[in-house]
Amino acid sequence: MNDLLTGSAPEQTYDASSIEVLEGLEPVRKRPGMYIGGTDERAMHHLVAEVLDNSMDEAVAGHASRIEVELISDNSVTIRDNGRGIPVDPHPKFPDKSALEVILCTLHAGGKFSGKAYQTSGGLHGVGISVVNALSDQLRVEVARNRELFAQEFSRGHPQGPVEMVGAAPNRRGTSVTFRADSEIFGSHKFKPARLMKMVRSKAYLFSGVEIRWKSAIDDGETPTEATFHFPGGLADYLKESLGNAATYADAPFAGKVSFQEKFGKPGSVEWAINWTPSRDGFIGSYCNTVPTSEGGTHEAGFWAAILKGIRAYGELVGNRKAAQINRDDLIAGGCALVSCFITEPEFVGQTKDRLATVEAGKLIEGAVRDHFDNWLASDTKSAGAILDYLVLRAEERLRRRSEKETARKTATKKLRLPGKLVDCSATNREGTELFIVEGDSAGGSAKMARDRKNQALLPLRGKILNVLGAASAKMGQNAEINDLCQALGVGMGTRFNLEDLRYDKIIIMTDADVDGAHIASLLMTFFFTQMRPMIDAGHLYLACPPLFRLTQGARRVYCLDEAEKAAMLERGLGGKGKIDVSRFKGLGEMDAKDLKDTTMNPETRKLIRVTISEDMPGETADLVERLMGKKPELRFQYIQQNAQFVEELDV
């Protein structure tokens, strides 16, 4: 009891003398997390963002047109702009210090509090560059103003001397900051060229009035060591680049830019671009005054509100009552969006500015985007229709999934809306079950007799499956073969794919051992790769290996997978007497049930190939898909053969 009253530790040391006041930049070094969100790699890269943001503010304010970012060695970076230059004259409040020194060495010193020197700035706390200074073991600022060059150096937040005029600068203006992140704070973390260049490039997309030059002394083998970024096309181009070759529902994104001044008589603006795609998860990149807000905020909320209300209203207009069911999740799941706003006096959550809190921004953006969206939907009815259909489908699927969950009894074998031509197996448990996707009906006939009805199911596919990515993406949902396939598998496509719903353990593609068969197999693999990738990753996709030849000698029967095997077998002989009969199967349909069972379907005797995706596939996914879907089908298949590492697996 006593313990509770007095506490267990001695208390005599806790008096006024134990209350410390941290001076100058000390608090930053003591608690970096409060200012840059930690001391990890991400936090360290944020130092560059702070300095770059200041140059961007200078550019957005119309005073700088060029910024250079140079990674000069492991942990030093230079950021240079041709703006007005940080003031170097003595500060009125501290006559013995220059404004430069006050800015670098004092928290909450800056020119962005009043809106006089900057209108819509990313900076607002007057903290950024002083934090960078505190956390650098070396920092040098050069300012070129009025044809003179000034410089001052710092270490861990302390000036190493006063600001000095170091020479004439007849052709130069602006600020240059070179700093080295302090290893006392950041340990062994190093600046990554790729990460920095990505940051730099996105800034250029966000403000087309600036040209940013990138240079790196470190070559990571992938990131260019020199590049110049200038993107007059703004966010529409940025989105295009982010989406690569992914198929999209709208031919051109819904993109635009609105000045709040013109529309509402208030300073600021918003720019956006959005499209929907079936082939990848949606994303949103949002920015305020060029600062990336990874946790979103009021501007994102306003944007989605405009899109949601717009699409519902359009649905009502065209008499699609189901549009009312669409919610924000449906929009976001396949929606790829970029939103960038410029506003005065933004309010961010925290110094790393991950979330925007300015309430008014949401209203302005919703109002600005909404009008444009209504017009766009009305003018591009083809895209509008495709997007609406897609979103309605998503909403229905979501509702269906929910009601399924509600009616509980969640087994992997629920038989909802199974396609008529599916020959299902009788097992009620997914474990050990197999679905053979077979080419054509005739093959289906012998396969039906050859299968083990307990755990082997069949789905005959008629004709060639649509070349999904080649065709307009909206067609994919309308393709009957693909719908049957999805229903049989029990899963949705793209972002709607859910591995848990898969109704079979092994999905086995069984096509003829000829060129056509190879083509169909390659189309199917491409489809699974782009739409149901987790299924491949989890090792559920297989290729059957039907033989090409049957050799008979009396009662002896031997099957050979290919020419080479046949030749070897003929040379060795079957061990019987008399002539060896060679028959070549033109297709699965030519095999009788016994042939098919022994060679291709019976787990005791067959051979299966598991399809896996090799880790070191070159390039980005989009690039890969493009190559898979190149014009020549034979080449596509070759590519898969070479790169979809075939792990042979003789399963017993």
Ligand SMILES: Nc1ncnc2c1ncn2[C@@H]1O[C@H](COP(=O)(O)OP(=O)(O)OP(=O)(O)O)[C@@H](O)[C@H]1O
């Ligand atoms: N490249 C630059 N060109 C001109 N002035 C600059 C530049 N960098 C910094 N400044 C001046 O220094 C001030 C302080 O910068 P600092 O980054 O510390 O704070 P801030 O940008 O005002 O706010 P925040 O803490 O949100 O970044 C700025 O407000 C600006 O007046």
Ligand SMILES: [Mg+2]
């Ligand atoms: Mg700043």
Ligand SMILES: [Mg+2]
């Ligand atoms: Mg400061």
